[in-house]
Amino acid sequence: MxxxxxxxxxxxxxxxxxxxxxxxxxxxxxxxxxxxxxKVDQQQINKVQAEILAESVVAPLDFGDRATAxxxxxxxxxxxxxxxxxxxxxxxxxxxxxxxxxxxLPPQLRQRRADNQSLIAAIAPVTRSGTRIGTVYLVxxxxxxxxxxxxxxxxxxxxxxxxxxxxxxxxxxxxxRKANAALAATNRELQIQMxxxxxxxxxxxxxxxxxxxxxxxxxIAHDFNNLLAVIQGAxxxxxxxxxxxxxxxxxxxxxxxxxxxxxLLTGQLLAFARRQALRPEVVDLNANILKMMxxxxxxxxxxxxxxxxxxxxxxxxxxxxxxxxAALLNIVVNARDAMPDGGTVTIRTRNLANGETVAVSIEDxxxxxxxxxxxxxxxxxFTTKAVGKxxxxxxxxxxxxxxxxGGEAQIESMVGKGTTLTIMLPxxxxxxxxxxxxxxxxxxxxxxxxxxxxxxxxxxxxxAEALLRELGHSVVRARNGAEAxxxxxxxxAFDILFTDMVMPGITGLELAQKLxxxxxxxxxxxxxxxxxxxxxxxxxxxxxxxxPFRLETxxxxxxxALAEQRAA
Amino acid sequence: xxxSNLGHLALHLGLLACAPALAMDAKAQTAPxxxxxxxxxxxxxxxxxxxxxxxFSAPDQPIRLCVIGRDPFGPLLDRTVAxxxxxxxxxxxxxxxxxxxxxxxxxxxxxxxxxxxxxxxAMQQALLEDHILTVTDASxxxxxxxxxxxxxxxxxxxxxxxxxxxxxxxxxNARLLGLALSVRPRTRTS
Numbered sequence: 001m002x003x004x005x006x007x008x009x010x011x012x013x014x015x016x017x018x019x020x021x022x023x024x025x026x027x028x029x030x031x032x033x034x035x036x037x038x039k040v041d042q043q044q045i046n047k048v049q050a051e052i053l054a055e056s057v058v059a060p061l062d063f064g065d066r067a068t069a070x071x072x073x074x075x076x077x078x079x080x081x082x083x084x085x086x087x088x089x090x091x092x093x094x095x096x097x098x099x100x101x102x103x104x105l106p107p108q109l110r111q112r113r114a115d116n117q118s119l120i121a122a123i124a125p126v127t128r129s130g131t132r133i134g135t136v137y138l139v140x141x142x143x144x145x146x147x148x149x150x151x152x153x154x155x156x157x158x159x160x161x162x163x164x165x166x167x168x169x170x171x172x173x174x175x176x177r178k179a180n181a182a183l184a185a186t187n188r189e190l191q192i193q194m195x196x197x198x199x200x201x202x203x204x205x206x207x208x209x210x211x212x213x214x215x216x217x218x219x220i221a222h223d224f225n226n227l228l229a230v231i232q233g234a235x236x237x238x239x240x241x242x243x244x245x246x247x248x249x250x251x252x253x254x255x256x257x258x259x260x261x262x263x264l265l266t267g268q269l270l271a272f273a274r275r276q277a278l279r280p281e282v283v284d285l286n287a288n289i290l291k292m293m294x295x296x297x298x299x300x301x302x303x304x305x306x307x308x309x310x311x312x313x314x315x316x317x318x319x320x321x322x323x324x325x326a327a328l329l330n331i332v333v334n335a336r337d338a339m340p341d342g343g344t345v346t347i348r349t350r351n352l353a354n355g356e357t358v359a360v361s362i363e364d365x366x367x368x369x370x371x372x373x374x375x376x377x378x379x380x381x382f383t384t385k386a387v388g389k390x391x392x393x394x395x396x397x398x399x400x401x402x403x404x405x406g407g408e409a410q411i412e413s414m415v416g417k418g419t420t421l422t423i424m425l426p427x428x429x430x431x432x433x434x435x436x437x438x439x440x441x442x443x444x445x446x447x448x449x450x451x452x453x454x455x456x457x458x459x460x461x462x463x464a465e466a467l468l469r470e471l472g473h474s475v476v477r478a479r480n481g482a483e484a485x486x487x488x489x490x491x492x493a494f495d496i497l498f499t500d501m502v503m504p505g506i507t508g509l510e511l512a513q514k515l516x517x518x519x520x521x522x523x524x525x526x527x528x529x530x531x532x533x534x535x536x537x538x539x540x541x542x543x544x545x546x547x548p549f550r551l552e553t554x555x556x557x558x559x560x561a562l563a564e565q566r567a568a
Numbered sequence: 569x570x571x572s573n574l575g576h577l578a579l580h581l582g583l584l585a586c587a588p589a590l591a592m593d594a595k596a597q598t599a600p601x602x603x604x605x606x607x608x609x610x611x612x613x614x615x616x617x618x619x620x621x622x623x624f625s626a627p628d629q630p631i632r633l634c635v636i637g638r639d640p641f642g643p644l645l646d647r648t649v650a651x652x653x654x655x656x657x658x659x660x661x662x663x664x665x666x667x668x669x670x671x672x673x674x675x676x677x678x679x680x681x682x683x684x685x686x687x688x689x690a691m692q693q694a695l696l697e698d699h700i701l702t703v704t705d706a707s708x709x710x711x712x713x714x715x716x717x718x719x720x721x722x723x724x725x726x727x728x729x730x731x732x733x734x735x736x737x738x739x740x741n742a743r744l745l746g747l748a749l750s751v752r753p754r755t756r757t758s
Contacts, residue, residue: 128612
């Protein structure tokens with residue numbers, strides 16, 4: 001589009017001056033031609049006038065009537081361009097004349113002057129019946145300059161007007177071209193600026209991402225370091241010889257607690273990343289909250305009072321109790337941080353919307369949250385705490401938990417008055433039973449079996465083998481899927497398959513499917529640290545044990561699988 | 569005779585007019601200027617007159633200039649017309665006693681001098697129908713032909729009776745009419 005336009009502009013920039021020049025040349029040519037033609041015309045006119053006069057003075061000349069001849073010559077007076085007219089007889093003597101100016105007519109025809117620039121002479125013979133009886137000599141003026149100018153003025157005006165119009169057109173074209181160029185330059189500048197701005201925004205986003213990552217890593221590292229310090233310290237002490245049974249138990253339980261907290265932390269990270277599958281159970285939230293109170297109270301400062309207002313006959317909900325506890329803990333910790341000078345935290349439960357929904361709200365009378373920040377509190381990595389003090393994942397976990405459980409989380413806050421955070425969860429018609437019951441079953445007395453353990457990681461494999469033996473099972477180890485299949489083909493005896501899901505070569509899932517084909521009744525339990533794999537196998541009806549797992553959970557899951565097989 | 573001569577003559581006519589008697593008497597030898605002018609005029613009239621087409625049978629047929637009755641010119645007229653022609657017609661001077669033989673074809677122009685037997689008017693009357701340009705002279709007779717000489721302001725001038733010319737089926741050139749002292753115009757029907 002721009003190319004033909006600019007070529008048109010270029011063509012016009014040549015055409016217009018050329019046209020103006022041609023017009024001027026044409027105008028001058030017309031004027032020059034006009035001058036020439038006017039002279040020729042004037043000569044012609046003078047000649048004709050002379051002939052007319054010659055015609056009309058035939059008889060006066062013939063009959064010597066000077067008066068009539070002069071009269072005929074005087075008749076030319078009406079033509080301003082005829083300055084003089086003389087009638088000469090056959091001998092060339094002046095016979096009669098008319099003259100505007102005195103000395104234009106010589107007394108003898110042969111004395112007549114030559115033509116010059118301003119005078120045009122004409123001669124016509126006076127003849128009667130073929131006989132020359134005299135001569136008419138006529139002197140005319142070239143068209144006066146004023147007349148000529150008047151005649152050419154119109155041409156000149158036309159040429160000048162047209163030239164002016166063309167010049168203006170040209171100027172307009174030039175101005176437009178200039179404006180176009182300026183516009184194009186501005187446009188380029190704008191595009192460059194836009195690109196720069198885009199890059200700057202990209203850099204800003206990258207910086208923000210890095211900052212968020214920094215905050216996250218800082219927070220997690222801090223929390224993990226604390227836990228690792230506990231574990232390391234306790235383990236160091238446990239290595240000492242001659243430790244009393246009481247001390248051994250205290251430090252082992254410290255390690256277990258720290259590990260649980262670390263698992264909770266990774267759980268939060270995974271929940272945030274939506275990679276952790278919930279393990280929903282039918283739960284009485286009132287009971288869970290009361291159970292949590294024992295843990296929550298010590299985590300609060302002494303100047304903070306923790307109240308509960310729990311509705312009797314609260315409907316059951318189907319949630320992951322671990323995630324619920326994590327959410328509650330997160331909220332209470334936030335409330336605590338909002339009340340550095342102490343205050344009251346109230347945990348309230350209610351049935352809402354005709355019992356369709358169960359609401360758990362945690363209310364504090366702390367400093368409140370600025371409205372600007374309030375809308376960001378559920379965003380991951382958003383934190384008002386110093387680096388290392390918080391991960392920015394707490395309320396994000398609350399939100400993720402509520403959403404994944406089919407409910408929602410709401411927050412209300414007034415600066416200086418306090419904050420209320422409410423988790424709304426859908427009530428369930430199911431009754432309490434299942435895994436939580438199984439979890440309570442003691443490991444002892446459970447049916448022992450032969451376990452085919454498949455685990456590519458040597459350390460995890462060793463730990464799992466130790467735990468399984470602790471539970472009274474006998475263990476056949478395989479380092480990968482192929483080895484497991486070979487063992488099975490060689491007729492190795494086992495009652496249950498316990499396999500890692502993610503392994504090089506044959507995956508745990510493929511192994512499970514192959515063995516299931518050969519031994520349809522074989523109980524199978526899968527384990528993985530990745531929740532996505534677990535979700536993907538949701539329809540495969542294999543129970544999945546998430547890593548890291550506790551001894552109790554391992555026992556109950558295996559026992560349940562074995563029990564189901566036996567029951568079938 | 570040249571026009572310059574004529575002009576020259578005309579210039580001196582005023583002087584001549586002062587002594588007409590003298591001029592008349594001396595006509596034989598040195599004709600007065602007035603007579604010379606009239607003779608010159610007579611020789612020039614044919615150039616301004618058109619005759620009906622059947623009057624001339626040949627392109628070189630002479631134009632016959634007749635002097636009928638008194639002849640004031642004498643050999644002067646012969647000298648004046650000598651060598652002159654109109655188109656291809658030479659001019660021939662013919663002298664007649666009376667109008668008796670001046671039939672059509674004999675004369676084309678007739679100067680009517682009049683005689684004691686036949687007045688100028690009678691001559692004019694006799695030639696009326698004959699395609700002849702009749703010329704009369706006020707100094708000889710008051711009777712008018714188609715062209716009638718008259719001395720006016722010391723110059724030889726003439727009147728033209730175009731109506732009479734029409735009656736004789738002659739056509740007189742407008743240039744000549746323009747020089748006349750008076751013109752009796754032809755009527756529309758004539």
